Amino acid sequence: MKEILLAHGGGGEETRQLIESLFVKHFGNPMLERLEDAAIISGNPQLAFTTDSFTVSPLFFNGGNIGKLAVAGTVNDLAVMGARPLYLSSAFIIEEGFPFEHMQTIVASMAEELQKSGATIITGDTKVVPRGSADGLFINTTGIGQVVYPGLSAGNVQPGDVLVVSGTVGDHGACILAQREGIELESDLQSDCATLWPLIEMVLTTEIEIHAMRDPTRGGLAAVLNEWATTSQVGMDIQEAAIPIRQEVMGLCELLGMEATSLACEGRVVFAVPQPQAEALLAVLHTHPLGRDAQIIGTVTSAHPGQVILHTEYGARRILEPPQGELLPRIC
Amino acid sequence: MKEILLAHGGGGEETRQLIESLFVKHFGNPMLERLEDAAIISGNPQLAFTTDSFTVSPLFFNGGNIGKLAVAGTVNDLAVMGARPLYLSSAFIIEEGFPFEHMQTIVASMAEELQKSGATIITGDTKVVPRGSADGLFINTTGIGQVVYPGLSAGNVQPGDVLVVSGTVGDHGACILAQREGIELESDLQSDCATLWPLIEMVLTTEIEIHAMRDPTRGGLAAVLNEWATTSQVGMDIQEAAIPIRQEVMGLCELLGMEATSLACEGRVVFAVPQPQAEALLAVLHTHPLGRDAQIIGTVTSAHPGQVILHTEYGARRILEPPQGELLPRIC
Numbered sequence: 211m212k213e214i215l216l217a218h219g220g221g222g223e224e225t226r227q228l229i230e231s232l233f234v235k236h237f238g239n240p241m242l243e244r245l246e247d248a249a250i251i252s253g254n255p256q257l258a259f260t261t262d263s264f265t266v267s268p269l270f271f272n273g274g275n276i277g278k279l280a281v282a283g284t285v286n287d288l289a290v291m292g293a294r295p296l297y298l299s300s301a302f303i304i305e306e307g308f309p310f311e312h313m314q315t316i317v318a319s320m321a322e323e324l325q326k327s328g329a330t331i332i333t334g335d336t337k338v339v340p341r342g343s344a345d346g347l348f349i350n351t352t353g354i355g356q357v358v359y360p361g362l363s364a365g366n367v368q369p370g371d372v373l374v375v376s377g378t379v380g381d382h383g384a385c386i387l388a389q390r391e392g393i394e395l396e397s398d399l400q401s402d403c404a405t406l407w408p409l410i411e412m413v414l415t416t417e418i419e420i421h422a423m424r425d426p427t428r429g430g431l432a433a434v435l436n437e438w439a440t441t442s443q444v445g446m447d448i449q450e451a452a453i454p455i456r457q458e459v460m461g462l463c464e465l466l467g468m469e470a471t472s473l474a475c476e477g478r479v480v481f482a483v484p485q486p487q488a489e490a491l492l493a494v495l496h497t498h499p500l501g502r503d504a505q506i507i508g509t510v511t512s513a514h515p516g517q518v519i520l521h522t523e524y525g526a527r528r529i530l531e532p533p534q535g536e537l538l539p540r541i542c
Numbered sequence: 543m544k545e546i547l548l549a550h551g552g553g554g555e556e557t558r559q560l561i562e563s564l565f566v567k568h569f570g571n572p573m574l575e576r577l578e579d580a581a582i583i584s585g586n587p588q589l590a591f592t593t594d595s596f597t598v599s600p601l602f603f604n605g606g607n608i609g610k611l612a613v614a615g616t617v618n619d620l621a622v623m624g625a626r627p628l629y630l631s632s633a634f635i636i637e638e639g640f641p642f643e644h645m646q647t648i649v650a651s652m653a654e655e656l657q658k659s660g661a662t663i664i665t666g667d668t669k670v671v672p673r674g675s676a677d678g679l680f681i682n683t684t685g686i687g688q689v690v691y692p693g694l695s696a697g698n699v700q701p702g703d704v705l706v707v708s709g710t711v712g713d714h715g716a717c718i719l720a721q722r723e724g725i726e727l728e729s730d731l732q733s734d735c736a737t738l739w740p741l742i743e744m745v746l747t748t749e750i751e752i753h754a755m756r757d758p759t760r761g762g763l764a765a766v767l768n769e770w771a772t773t774s775q776v777g778m779d780i781q782e783a784a785i786p787i788r789q790e791v792m793g794l795c796e797l798l799g800m801e802a803t804s805l806a807c808e809g810r811v812v813f814a815v816p817q818p819q820a821e822a823l824l825a826v827l828h829t830h831p832l833g834r835d836a837q838i839i840g841t842v843t844s845a846h847p848g849q850v851i852l853h854t855e856y857g858a859r860r861i862l863e864p865p866q867g868e869l870l871p872r873i874c
Contacts, residue, residue: 301595354583
C-alpha cells in the first residue's frame with residue numbers, strides 16, 4: 211500500500227484493511243478491534259462513545275443537508291448500540307468564503323434534528339482553512355450515550371436468528387448519486403436521512419430480545435450482513451425479493467451498474483432477533499413512520515459460516531459479497 | 543456577515559462572534575455559552591468532554607506533526623479543566639493520494655503521545671475525499687476525561703490572584719510561521735507541542751489552590767488573559783518583561799510585525815492562583831521539564847475590569863488587546 215485511495219474510505223473491505231493495518235496496529239486495544247458503531251465504556255452507567263466526520267457532497271440534498279446528516283449519523287451510531295444519545299460535540303472545518311447563510315441553514319438543521327433524540331451539543335470547535343484547502347464544509351460529530359440495552363454486538367448474531375430491515379435500502383446513496391450525476395428522476399427520491407432513536411427506543415421498551423442492530427451506512431446492507439457473518443461466524447440466507455428497494459433506486463442501479471444493497475442508508479436499521487421474536491418486531495416497527503416498510507429479509511444459519519447467500523425468486527443462489535472498490539466517495 | 547473569513551477561525555474576537563451568532567444561538571445551552579476548553583457533564587464521576595479538529599500546515603513541523611498535536615491538544619483541553627484524560631476518538635479526513643508512509647508516521651506519533659497521559663483511542667472514523675477536496679490530512683480528536691479537580695473556570699479568576707505561565711510563549715506559532723514562510727532561523731526553534739497532563743497532574747496532587755487553568759493555543763496568551771478578564775470581570779496587570787519569550791521568537795515577531803503574546807502555544811499552561819500560593823506553584827513547576835521556564839507574569843485586580851494592562855520595563859502602560867484579524871490560519 212503506497213498511498214491512500216478513495217476505496218480506503220468506502221466502508222468496505224479496503225477500509226477494514228486500513229483500520230487493521232494502521233489504527234488497530236498502533237492504537238491497538240480490544241475496543242477498536244471490535245469495529246462496532248460505538249465503543250462501550252464500562253462503568254455505571256455504561257457509556258457508548260462514537261465519532262464520525264461528514265464530508266458529503268453536495269452539502270444540500272433532497273431530504274437533508276450535511277448538518278442534519280451529522281447529527282442523525284452520530285445519534286444513530288449510539289442508538290444501534292442500545293444507547294440513549296445524550297451529548298454531542300460538533301467540530302466544523304469551513305473553507306474561507308463559505309456563505310454565512312448556508313452555515314445558518316445547516317446549523318439550524320442540526321438544532322432541529324437534535325430535538326428528535328433529545329441529545330444536546332455541549333462542546334464544539336471551528337476551524338477556517340484558506341480557499342482551496344477544503345471543499346466547502348466538513349463536520350465532525352462525536353457522541354456520548356447511556357447504554358440502556360447492553361450486549362448488542364456484531365459478534366452476537368446467532369444461528370436461528372431472523373434478519374429484519376426497517377425500510378427501503380439505498381435511498382440515501384441513490385439520492386446523492388442522482389444529484390451528483392445530474393440525473394433527473396421522474397419521482398421525488400429523497401434521502402432516508404433520519405434520527406432512528408425514536409424508533410429504536412420504542413422497540414427497546416418492548417420485551418423483544420435483540421442480538422444485534424446496525425444502521426447500514428457506507429457499504430449499505432451488504433456491508434452490515436457480511437460484517438455480522440464474519441464477526442459472528444455464521445451464515446446468512448437472504449431472500450432477494452424480500453429486500454425492500456424503491457423502484458427508482460432499482461432503476462438507477464440498473465442504469466449505473468450498481469447494487470442497491472451496497473448503497474448507503476442514513477435512516478434504516480437492520481436487526482438480528484431470535485426467530486420467535488421476528489413477527490412481533492415487525493408488527494412494532496410497522497406502527498412507526500420510520501418502520502412502515504420494515505421486512506423480514508432472511509435467516510441466520512450455522513451452515514456456510516462467514517457467507518451471505520442471496521436466494522433469487524427463481525431458486526438461484528449467489529453470494530452477496532462485501533462491497534469493494536471505490537463505491538461512492540463523499541456519500542456521508 | 544456575508545461569508546466565513548479566515549479570521550472566524552483565528553481563535554480571537556471574530557471566532558467568539560461566530561460562536562455566539564451561530565452556535566450558541568441555535569444549540570443554545572448553558573454549557574456552550576461558557577466557552578471553556580471542555581464541557582463538564584455532571585454526575586458521579588463528573589466528566590469533561592472536548593473536541594478539536596486539526597488542520598495544521600505543514601503537517602510535519604519542527605517538534606512534532608499533526609498526529610502528536612491532535613492527541614496533545616485534546617488531552618490538554620481536558621487537563622486544564624482539571625480532568626484526567628481517559629478516552630479519545632480520532633477521525634481522519636484524508637485526501638486521495640496521501641502517502642501511506644506519512645499516515646504510519648502520524649499514527650505512530652499519536653500512539654506515542656497517548657502514552658504520556660495514559661489516555662486511549664477507543665473509537666474512530668476514516669473518510670477519504672477526492673484529490674483537491676482537502677489539503678492532505680485533517681484529524682479530529684474528541685476526548686472524555688474524569689474531573690479530579692472541579693471548579694476550574696474562566697469565570698473563577700479573582701482579584702488578588704497571581705498569573706503564572708508554565709514556559710516560553712509563542713514557540714509553536716513562531717515555528718509554524720517560520721517553516722511556512724521559508725525563514726531559516728539560526729537556532730533550532732521547536733514547537734512546544736506537548737502533553738501537559740503529567741505537569742498538571744503533579745500540580746493537582748499538591749495542596750496548591752487553583753482558580754483557573756488554560757492552555758494558550760489559538761490567539762495565544764493575549765486571548766487567554768482577555769477571555770479571563772472578560773468572563774471573570776476582573777482587570778489584569780502584566781509585567782511585560784516577565785513574560786518568557788525566546789530570543790528567536792522575539793526576533794521573528796519583529797521581522798513580521800507580530801506579537802509573541804498572540805502566537806499559539808501547544809504545550810504551555812497559564813494558571814490563576816491565590817497570591818499566597820504563587821511561589822509554591824512556581825517551585826513545583828520548576829521541578830518538571832515542561833515547567834522549567836515558568837514565570838509569574840502579573841496579578842489580577844478589581845480595578846479596570848475586563849482590561850489587561852501591560853506594564854513595560856520603563857513604566858509605560860498599554861492595553862493588551864484581544865487578538866483580532868486573520869492571525870495565522872491552519873496553526874493547529
